[in-house]
Amino acid sequence: MEKIIMGATLLLGENLKETRGYAVWIKNGIIHRILPKNSIPNRIPVENLDGAYLLPGLVDLHVHIMWDGSPDPVNTHEKETKEQMLIRSVANAQIYLKSGVTTIRDLGSIDDIALHVAAAISEGIIAGPRIIASGKTITMTGGHDPFWAKFVDGKDAALKATREQIYKNAQVVKVSATGGVYGRREGEKAENSELSLEELKVVCHEAHRFGLKVASHAIGREGILNSIEAGVDTIEHGHYLDTEIVEKMIEKKVAWIPTLYIYQQIASLDGVPEYAREKAKNIINMHVSAFQKFFHSGILIGAGSDAGACFTPHTSIIEEIEKMSEYVDGNRDILKTATVNAGKILGLKVGQITEGYFADFIVVPENPLNHLNVLRQVKAVYINGQSNGSVKL
Numbered sequence: 001m002e003k004i005i006m007g008a009t010l011l012l013g014e015n016l017k018e019t020r021g022y023a024v025w026i027k028n029g030i031i032h033r034i035l036p037k038n039s040i041p042n043r044i045p046v047e048n049l050d051g052a053y054l055l056p057g058l059v060d061l062h063v064h065i066m067w068d069g070s071p072d073p074v075n076t077h078e079k080e081t082k083e084q085m086l087i088r089s090v091a092n093a094q095i096y097l098k099s100g101v102t103t104i105r106d107l108g109s110i111d112d113i114a115l116h117v118a119a120a121i122s123e124g125i126i127a128g129p130r131i132i133a134s135g136k137t138i139t140m141t142g143g144h145d146p147f148w149a150k151f152v153d154g155k156d157a158a159l160k161a162t163r164e165q166i167y168k169n170a171q172v173v174k175v176s177a178t179g180g181v182y183g184r185r186e187g188e189k190a191e192n193s194e195l196s197l198e199e200l201k202v203v204c205h206e207a208h209r210f211g212l213k214v215a216s217h218a219i220g221r222e223g224i225l226n227s228i229e230a231g232v233d234t235i236e237h238g239h240y241l242d243t244e245i246v247e248k249m250i251e252k253k254v255a256w257i258p259t260l261y262i263y264q265q266i267a268s269l270d271g272v273p274e275y276a277r278e279k280a281k282n283i284i285n286m287h288v289s290a291f292q293k294f295f296h297s298g299i300l301i302g303a304g305s306d307a308g309a310c311f312t313p314h315t316s317i318i319e320e321i322e323k324m325s326e327y328v329d330g331n332r333d334i335l336k337t338a339t340v341n342a343g344k345i346l347g348l349k350v351g352q353i354t355e356g357y358f359a360d361f362i363v364v365p366e367n368p369l370n371h372l373n374v375l376r377q378v379k380a381v382y383i384n385g386q387s388n389g390s391v392k393l
Contacts, residue, residue, distance in 0.1 A: 001385060002027050006037050008049035008363065011056070012353050014340055016332055018367065024054070026359040029384035033355055047387070053367055055335075056351050057102025057129075057360035057383065058375070059342035060317040061257050062215075062236055062304025065092045065117060065131075066109045069313035071271030074147060074182075082111060089117050092314045093128040099315040100362035100378040103342070103350050105304070106133040107174045107215055107236065110148045115168055129383065130360075132346060134174035134215065135165055138203055143194040144176035144183045144217060158199040162206040173207040175200060175232070177216045178223030181266060181283070182276040182310055190279050191220035191240070200230035213347065215257075219283065221245070228254055234345060236304065237263075239283045241290040246299050255300040255345045258291050260327075261320045262306035272310045288327055295328045302345045303338035318375050331369050359385035 006023035012034065023040055025033040040046065066089040067073035077085060089109070096104055106114035112135035121128040138161045139149035150161040165173055177195050179188040195203075200216070207214050213233035218224040221240040228235070228248050234255045235241075241249075241256070249256065266272050267280035295301060303324070305316035312319075317338055324334045343351025350358050363380040380387050 001029070002032075002044050003385065004040055004044045004046045005054065005361075006040065006046055006048055008052040008054035009367070010034075010054050010353055011369070014352060014354070016055070016335060016340065016369070018369070024353065024359070026385035029359055029386075031353065031355050031357050031359050034353070049363060052363045052365060052379065054353065054361050054363055055368065056339040056353055057362055057381065058100050058317055058338045059103040059303070059346070059351055060096070060101050060305050060307060060315065060338070061105045061234070061302045061342055061345060062259055062306050063104050063106050063314070064108050064306070064308035065089045065104070065106050065314065066113050067308030069308050069311065069316075071269070071310055072273055073309060077110065077147065082113075085110060086113055086116065089113050090120070090126055090128075092308065093117050093121065093131065094126070095314045096129040097127065097381050097383065098378075099318075100375065100381050101129055101315050101317055102360040102362075102381065102383045103130040103132070103346070103348070105172060105215075105346065106131055107172070108137045108145055108148045109133065109135060112136055112168055115170060118171070119169065130350065130358075132171040132348075134172045135168055135170045137174040137176055137217070138162065138165070138195070139176040140194045140199075142184075142187065144178070144180040144188060146184065149176070152195075152199060155198055155202045158195075158202040159206055162203045166207070166210050166212065171212065173203060173212050173214045175203055175214060175216050175227075177218040177227045178220040180217060180219065181263065181279040182273070185273065185275050190283060193220060193222040193226060195226075197226040197230060200226055200232070204231035228252055234302070239287040239290065241294060246294050246297055250298050253300070255302055255341075256294075257302050257304040257345075258287070259304050259306045259320070260287065260291060261316060261323045262309050262312045263287060264323070265311040269311050276310065291324070292327050295324075296330075296333070300341055300344060301337050302342045318372075321372055321375070325372055331372055334372065335368060
C-alpha cells in the first residue's frame with residue numbers, strides 16, 4: 001500500500017516544526033519519505049488536504065480501558081461479569097481513534113483484559129489504537145489497586161510475577177511503589193511506600209532483560225526514590241517530586257507522567273467516594289507546584305490522562321493537555337508531551353512525522369500550536385496510513 005498526502009501544513013519532526021510545501025509518502029504503513037510537493041512521483045495515489053494541518057497522532061500514556069470513567073469505576077466493575085468487562089474494554093478502545101488518539105498505554109486491567117484487546121487489535125480482528133498494555137499490576141499483598149493486582153511479597157514472588165506478565169505478552173510492566181488516592185477505602189495512604197526497593201529491583205532487572213519498560217505508580221517521596229534507584233522507566237503521578245528527585249530522574253533518564261487532570265477531578269466533584277476526595281485534596285497543591293517548577297527543567301514529560309478512572313472518560317488526553325496549559329506556557333512543549341515525548345518514552349516510532357515512523361496522523365483545520373483546543377476538531381485520523389474517512393474542512 002502506497003499513498004501520498006499533500007497540501008496540508010505539517011507539524012514536522014522532533015520539534016513539530018510548521019512546514020508547508022511538502023508531502024508525506026506512505027509505504028506499507030510507514031512514513032517512507034517527506035518530499036517537496038513538486039517531486040511527487042506520478043504513479044502514487046494522492047490525497048489532498050489543502051488548508052488543513054497534519055500532526056502526529058496523539059498518545060495517551062496512562063489509561064484503563066476496562067473502566068467506565070464514572071464517579072466510582074470500581075463500583076461498576078464489581079457488578080459486571082468478565083464478559084461485560086471485555087465488551088466494555090473493546091468499546092472504549094475504539095473511542096480513541098475517533099478522537100485522534102492512535103496509541104495508548106494501558107496500565108492495569110482485571111484478568112489481563114487489556115492484553116486480550118491489544119492482541120485483537122494487533123491481529124486486525126477489531127479496530128482500535130495501538131495498545132501497549134501491562135495487564136495485571138505488580139503490587140504488595142493488600143497494596144494499591146488490589147482489584148487488578150498480582151500480589152507479591154519478597155524477591156522470589158516479584159520475579160515470578162514479572163515472568164508471568166512477560167509470558168502473557170505484556171508490553172510494559174506496571175508496579176505500585178506507593179499507595180494511592182482511589183484504591184482501597186481503608187489501610188492505604190498515598191504517601192506510603194509499598195513494594196520494597198529489593199522487590200522493585202527484581203522486577204526492573206527481569207523486565208529489562210526481556211526488553212520491557214517498567215512504569216511505577218509512585219506518589220510519595222520514598223516510593224519515588226526507590227523506583228528511581230531500582231531502575232524504573234517512568235514515574236506515574238509523582239506528586240512529591242522535588243529538586244533532588246528530578247536531578248536523579250534526569251541523570252537516570254526516568255520520565256514523568258504527571259496525570260494532573262484526574263486528581264483534580266477526584267478532589268472537586270461530587271459522587272467520588274469521600275475517602276478518595278479527601279486524599280486527593282491533600283496532595284493536589286503540591287502536584288501542581290511540582291509540575292510548574294519542573295516542566296521546563298529538562299526532565300522528559302509525557303501526557304497521561306488515567307482515563308477510565310473517576311470522572312475521566314475515554315478519551316481525556318485533551319483535558320490533560322489543557323490542564324497543563326493552565327499552569328505552564330509553551331503550547332509546542334505541551335503538545336510534545338502527547339506526541340514526540342510520548343514516542344520517546346515508549347521507545348516506539350510514534351509521535352512524529354519523520355521518515356521511518358508509523359504513519360499515524362490527525363487532521364485539524366487550524367494550527368494547534370496557536371490554540372490547543374483545535375485538537376477537539378479532528379477531521380480525520382490515520383493509523384498505519386489508513387484513514388477513517390474523507391476530510392471535510
